[in-house]
Amino acid sequence: MGGDRGPAAVVAGVVDSATRTPSAAFILHGDQAELAKLVARHDILQGRCEIRHADRVVTMHDKPSQVMRSGSGTSMWSCIDSVKNGEAKAAVSCGNTGALMAVSMIRLRKVPGVNRPAIAVLWPSRNPGGFNVMLDVGADVKADAADLLQFATMGAAYARNGLNLAVPRIGLLNVGTEEHKGHAELKLAHDQIAAAAGVGGYEFIGFVEGNDMPSDRVDVIVTDGFTGNVAIKTGEGTAKLISDFLKIEFKATLLSKLAALFALATLKRLQGRIDPRRVNGGVFLGLNGTVVKSHGGADATGIAAAIGLAIQLAQSGFQDRLAARVASAGRAGQDAIAEGASPDISGIGISS
Amino acid sequence: MGGDRGPAAVVAGVVDSATRTPSAAFILHGDQAELAKLVARHDILQGRCEIRHADRVVTMHDKPSQVMRSGSGTSMWSCIDSVKNGEAKAAVSCGNTGALMAVSMIRLRKVPGVNRPAIAVLWPSRNPGGFNVMLDVGADVKADAADLLQFATMGAAYARNGLNLAVPRIGLLNVGTEEHKGHAELKLAHDQIAAAAGVGGYEFIGFVEGNDMPSDRVDVIVTDGFTGNVAIKTGEGTAKLISDFLKIEFKATLLSKLAALFALATLKRLQGRIDPRRVNGGVFLGLNGTVVKSHGGADATGIAAAIGLAIQLAQSGFQDRLAARVASAGRAGQDAIAEGASPDISGIGISS
Numbered sequence: 001m002g003g004d005r006g007p008a009a010v011v012a013g014v015v016d017s018a019t020r021t022p023s024a025a026f027i028l029h030g031d032q033a034e035l036a037k038l039v040a041r042h043d044i045l046q047g048r049c050e051i052r053h054a055d056r057v058v059t060m061h062d063k064p065s066q067v068m069r070s071g072s073g074t075s076m077w078s079c080i081d082s083v084k085n086g087e088a089k090a091a092v093s094c095g096n097t098g099a100l101m102a103v104s105m106i107r108l109r110k111v112p113g114v115n116r117p118a119i120a121v122l123w124p125s126r127n128p129g130g131f132n133v134m135l136d137v138g139a140d141v142k143a144d145a146a147d148l149l150q151f152a153t154m155g156a157a158y159a160r161n162g163l164n165l166a167v168p169r170i171g172l173l174n175v176g177t178e179e180h181k182g183h184a185e186l187k188l189a190h191d192q193i194a195a196a197a198g199v200g201g202y203e204f205i206g207f208v209e210g211n212d213m214p215s216d217r218v219d220v221i222v223t224d225g226f227t228g229n230v231a232i233k234t235g236e237g238t239a240k241l242i243s244d245f246l247k248i249e250f251k252a253t254l255l256s257k258l259a260a261l262f263a264l265a266t267l268k269r270l271q272g273r274i275d276p277r278r279v280n281g282g283v284f285l286g287l288n289g290t291v292v293k294s295h296g297g298a299d300a301t302g303i304a305a306a307i308g309l310a311i312q313l314a315q316s317g318f319q320d321r322l323a324a325r326v327a328s329a330g331r332a333g334q335d336a337i338a339e340g341a342s343p344d345i346s347g348i349g350i351s352s
Numbered sequence: 353m354g355g356d357r358g359p360a361a362v363v364a365g366v367v368d369s370a371t372r373t374p375s376a377a378f379i380l381h382g383d384q385a386e387l388a389k390l391v392a393r394h395d396i397l398q399g400r401c402e403i404r405h406a407d408r409v410v411t412m413h414d415k416p417s418q419v420m421r422s423g424s425g426t427s428m429w430s431c432i433d434s435v436k437n438g439e440a441k442a443a444v445s446c447g448n449t450g451a452l453m454a455v456s457m458i459r460l461r462k463v464p465g466v467n468r469p470a471i472a473v474l475w476p477s478r479n480p481g482g483f484n485v486m487l488d489v490g491a492d493v494k495a496d497a498a499d500l501l502q503f504a505t506m507g508a509a510y511a512r513n514g515l516n517l518a519v520p521r522i523g524l525l526n527v528g529t530e531e532h533k534g535h536a537e538l539k540l541a542h543d544q545i546a547a548a549a550g551v552g553g554y555e556f557i558g559f560v561e562g563n564d565m566p567s568d569r570v571d572v573i574v575t576d577g578f579t580g581n582v583a584i585k586t587g588e589g590t591a592k593l594i595s596d597f598l599k600i601e602f603k604a605t606l607l608s609k610l611a612a613l614f615a616l617a618t619l620k621r622l623q624g625r626i627d628p629r630r631v632n633g634g635v636f637l638g639l640n641g642t643v644v645k646s647h648g649g650a651d652a653t654g655i656a657a658a659i660g661l662a663i664q665l666a667q668s669g670f671q672d673r674l675a676a677r678v679a680s681a682g683r684a685g686q687d688a689i690a691e692g693a694s695p696d697i698s699g700i701g702i703s704s
Contacts, residue, residue, distance in 0.1 A: 125593075183493055238566065241566040249625075266612075
């Protein structure tokens with residue numbers, strides 16, 4: 001109910017998914033009458049789509065703290081509860097991100113060993129699969145070294161199960177690739193992530209920079225939620241600017257309008273490679289249950305992409321694997337400090 | 353001497369600038385024999401170009417701390433000293449950024465009232481002038497509220513004198529535009545920057561997000577050097593990715609190759625709008641002297657752009673105006689706190 005385009009776009013996305021994945025079934029949470037009418041129009045949904053009535057809707061303006069206190073009875077709460085009680089394998093929502101994270105936190109609870117959950121997104125890249133993973137992009141505004149280690153472990157688990165990469169390459173976002181650069185906290189995280197590579201099942205390539213986001217030398221980029229949020233929005237804003245300039249320039253003269261006709265197929269292929277709808281879905285990592293956050297403005301294509309991601313993660317057994325890795329990597333990261341793997345900085349007081 | 357393309361590219365840039373600005377004169381710092389040979393080839397430089405011999409060159413691999421201790425005798429040091437002793441109105445360098453900031457700090461010293469100097473860059477935008485200012489993009493990895501206030505004041509002074517904007521609009525970079533979002537430090541900075549708008553000579557539009565970097569609702573985006581560095585590199589990386597995909601797609605088929613021929617003029621105009629060479633030049637703000645950092649890989653066009661920026665700032669009397677604004681705004685920001693302008697957060701302990 002919480003998406004910018006309303007439940008009709010969501011049901012259209014569900015229809016797409018139902019067609020693509022004949023084994024999938026759906027529970028829709030929201031206004032019974034409205035949803036029943038939308039579902040009734042599609043034969044493919046008959047017998048595969050259950051409706052759970054919820055009186056209330058979380059809006060984009062509701063504060064997460066309010067929703068935590070009084071969100072019971074909303075479609076969002078009902079959706080997360082269907083994962084909590086085992087009826088659904090994963091939740092997908094187009095609603096308010098902060099509220100969705102808050103409700104997911106208090107209903108699903110954190111995986112043992114995880115201090116801060118994270119939101120991971122896919123980002124267009126030069127890698128063969130076409131995407132890199134970045135986290136955290138905004139679950140929280142800060143992260144200490146132990147959190148960043150957990151992000152590395154969770155991001156690796158996501159890349160293994162979501163992108164089918166056996167040993168994902170992890171990079172830690174910094175302002176330079178030299179080891180002396182950045183905050184003390186980042187240097188500590190660098191050593192902890194390096195030490196836990198074996199048990200985390202990843203390769204650690206060290207520091208990466210903002211221009212490595214689309215790089216093919218890394219698969220998973222780890223950062224705090226403030227930096228990650230700014231980075232993805234800057235990337236999106238830049239892509240939008242170039243796309244707008246491209247449109248303006250192709251409309252500028254008679255010759256350029258003609259050129260646009262010739263270039264149409266080419267420009268469409270370009271758009272396909274960087275289309276945000278193809279990679280729609282921020283995944284909440286570190287909770288006892290899989291939650292996929294779709295863009296608020298997603299259309300049927302975008303929503304189907306988010307559902308597809310949820311299905312893949314559910315089928316891969318991602319949730320249990322992630323929990324096991326986090327437990328092992330946490331111990332390895334701690335061992336690294338206890339053993340003095342980073343003697344030059346271990347004496348610095350680190351605030352969390 | 354420190355640019356990736358060597359002194360020949362620098363001298364070519366100087367020739368461009370000498371042609372465009374007949375009143376400008378130049379002091380070149382570096383190897384006397386090599387520079388003299390390059391300068392001798394250009395009639396336009398005769399009598400307008402002095403050479404200061406320096407035996408040594410700061411390389412891209414030198415650590416700033418080393419250069420601070422033993423950088424005397426390098427071309428970089430000599431260049432900054434020519435500003436310090438009043439012979440040059442501004443310095444331009446293609447060399448190692450960290451070393452250039454370190455040498456500038458110890459030789460020029462900070463403007464009274466400035467705690468952390470900042471590096472400001474221009475970023476392609478939808479504004480009529482075509483660019484926004486962003487700072488800090490990497491002079492330091494952190495900034496507290498007082499620093500962010502100084503960045504706002506210095507960024508406004510730069511936009512007034514460098515972009516000819518009478519009352520620049522300042523935005524503070526955050527993960528959302530709502531006032532309750534972000535770190536406590538950012539909320540404090542929000543109130544201080546708002547309180548000092550009058551004496552700072554800017555309009556404060558509040559929080560902005562990463563996708564506002566190219567926006568036409570803001571002129572100057574203020575952030576800490578870590579976030580700013582990641583943001584510009586992410587933007588650059590995204591632009592490069594799209595540009596590469598565009599090339600690949602236009603070469604993909606026979607039809608697309610034909611389309612590329614038709615679209616050539618259009619694509620060239622697009623490239624012109626987002627060409628990083630047009631906006632080449634990070635300006636160091638907060639020092640007693642104007643220093644412009646050109647991209648290390650800049651060609652003649654890029655170097656001429658950096659020199660052009662240095663000339664404009666020198667002619668506008670930017671340096672003195674900035675110092676005066678910083679002094680006034682600092683007092684106004686402090687007054688805001690003393691008067692309890694932000695009662696909701698003033699009780700929170702803020703670490704710097």
